[in-house]
Amino acid sequence: MPSKVVIIDYGSQVTQLIARRVREAGVYSEIHPCVITAEQVRALEPSAIILSGGPASVGEPDAPALDKGLLDLGTPVLGICYGMQALALTLGGTLEQSRTREYGPADFTFTAASPLWDGLDRSRPSRVWMSHGDTVKTPPPGFSVIGSTATLDVAAMADENRRIYAVQFHPEVHHSEDGDRILRNFLFRIAGLTPDWTMSSFVERVLRETREKVGDGHVICALSGGVDSTVVAVLLHKAIGKRLHCVFVDNGVLRAGEGEEVVNYLREHFDLNLTFVRAQDRFLKLLEGVEDPERKRKIIGHTFIEVFDEEARNISAECGKVEWLAQGTLYPDVIESVSHKGPSAVIKSHHNVGGLPEKMNMKLIEPLRELFKDEVRKVATEIGLPDSITWRHPFPGPGLAIRVVGEVTAARLDILRQADSIVQEELRESGWYRKIWQGFAVLLPLKTVGVMGDGRTYEHVIALRCVDSVDAMTADWARLPAELLERMSRRIINEVKGVNRVVYDISSKPPSTIEWE
Numbered sequence: 001m002p003s004k005v006v007i008i009d010y011g012s013q014v015t016q017l018i019a020r021r022v023r024e025a026g027v028y029s030e031i032h033p034c035v036i037t038a039e040q041v042r043a044l045e046p047s048a049i050i051l052s053g054g055p056a057s058v059g060e061p062d063a064p065a066l067d068k069g070l071l072d073l074g075t076p077v078l079g080i081c082y083g084m085q086a087l088a089l090t091l092g093g094t095l096e097q098s099r100t101r102e103y104g105p106a107d108f109t110f111t112a113a114s115p116l117w118d119g120l121d122r123s124r125p126s127r128v129w130m131s132h133g134d135t136v137k138t139p140p141p142g143f144s145v146i147g148s149t150a151t152l153d154v155a156a157m158a159d160e161n162r163r164i165y166a167v168q169f170h171p172e173v174h175h176s177e178d179g180d181r182i183l184r185n186f187l188f189r190i191a192g193l194t195p196d197w198t199m200s201s202f203v204e205r206v207l208r209e210t211r212e213k214v215g216d217g218h219v220i221c222a223l224s225g226g227v228d229s230t231v232v233a234v235l236l237h238k239a240i241g242k243r244l245h246c247v248f249v250d251n252g253v254l255r256a257g258e259g260e261e262v263v264n265y266l267r268e269h270f271d272l273n274l275t276f277v278r279a280q281d282r283f284l285k286l287l288e289g290v291e292d293p294e295r296k297r298k299i300i301g302h303t304f305i306e307v308f309d310e311e312a313r314n315i316s317a318e319c320g321k322v323e324w325l326a327q328g329t330l331y332p333d334v335i336e337s338v339s340h341k342g343p344s345a346v347i348k349s350h351h352n353v354g355g356l357p358e359k360m361n362m363k364l365i366e367p368l369r370e371l372f373k374d375e376v377r378k379v380a381t382e383i384g385l386p387d388s389i390t391w392r393h394p395f396p397g398p399g400l401a402i403r404v405v406g407e408v409t410a411a412r413l414d415i416l417r418q419a420d421s422i423v424q425e426e427l428r429e430s431g432w433y434r435k436i437w438q439g440f441a442v443l444l445p446l447k448t449v450g451v452m453g454d455g456r457t458y459e460h461v462i463a464l465r466c467v468d469s470v471d472a473m474t475a476d477w478a479r480l481p482a483e484l485l486e487r488m489s490r491r492i493i494n495e496v497k498g499v500n501r502v503v504y505d506i507s508s509k510p511p512s513t514i515e516w517e
């Protein structure tokens, strides 16, 4: 059976990072809310368990508890931060409550040998990242102290016999310089796991499972041009061939050439069953006079569902019945979010196709629901998609409609499309496209004065938005070289009729969002 790490989430902001680090080490991991019982964990057949950090204080009356039965499963356990304190409290150690939090870097001293420190130079301190209030004062019976810092006598502890380990710092965070090695020591030296989570084994399994699930049924899939839906389509096509029916809707607010590029590629290279629906006029008519961004989103969302539904009926009429709907849901959309009072069980609907399944009364197939975005990109490469699709920046469902600030008209879309094409071209040519999370142009709802030749102009303003991010939850403005910004500005003003000014957005998220609307 493949190795599996179960991560119990006590609500830390960085729990997903633990899961990603484990997977980067080649071991499958999944996150479960902290109210899970030992019996439920046993049923998951984990090969190792990691207890995450969390914002609560273990001493509080409603602090999330650790089911002691977990520690009797005989499975190796690593507690991180809150996980360490929960372990200490459950097994009879003592804790020190603190009113102040220690937050940031600390120098960690390895005070005893341990397989957790395998391969590390124990003669020097290791820089680690801390974020905690409470601390362990005395470890539980059976545990020994294996590390300390200037402020913490017990910064790491271990019961080698029961293979239970705990660290006060966050090894999953890059600022902990030996963190990755420590996590890998836990996985491979201590738990003896095999790094068998590879994208080629994932692809094989998805193909097999899809064939079993769908049998001789038909599946419909909305293609958006982004990497997620393209990977879903290609995987399903490999699994069931022409019984997959893809639908690409041109909603009139796509980038220049966006639809054609992906659709042509997929038709040529994979011989996909694909319907290209040209519904630009229908969408633009409904958007006439609308300025409120949320209304734009709703109109585009509803109309998309209508168009897609009509298409699904046509396809059903042709081939019997289509009972499956494929979606590009990813793992972060599926993880139940927890507050420290327990799981809030909020499952986000997928941004782009939210509402489709309920409306359409179809069975869902979500082949990527175990994957993080970086893993989807690895699958894309594995199944032979070109870099231009694999590394495509995320593009919002409501498309350029939320980048034309104010009313969306064909003329204003045209200006934005031209400016945006220049941005895309320059980012690609300079090699910056791959380095940033998203980069695009925004058309502002104002005109400003300029000079051209001997005359004054009164024309549109384009804002450039380029950001670094790992998950779009937070973002920082990208420090693009001045020469690149200058070239984009000069080209947009020279080549796009109606624009006489370009500005660069230097705000980070929070408080600003990535999109302007």
Ligand code: XMP
Pocket (backbone or CB within 6 Å): 297, 351, 352, 394, 395, 396, 397, 398, 438, 472, 473, 509, 512, 513, 514, 515, 516
């Ligand atoms: P914000 O603007 O909220 O964007 O910082 C975060 C990420 O989400 C994308 N985004 C959307 N995607 N439908 C989508 O499919 C939307 O309505 C939408 N709004 C924002 C945005 O491009 C960024 O990647």
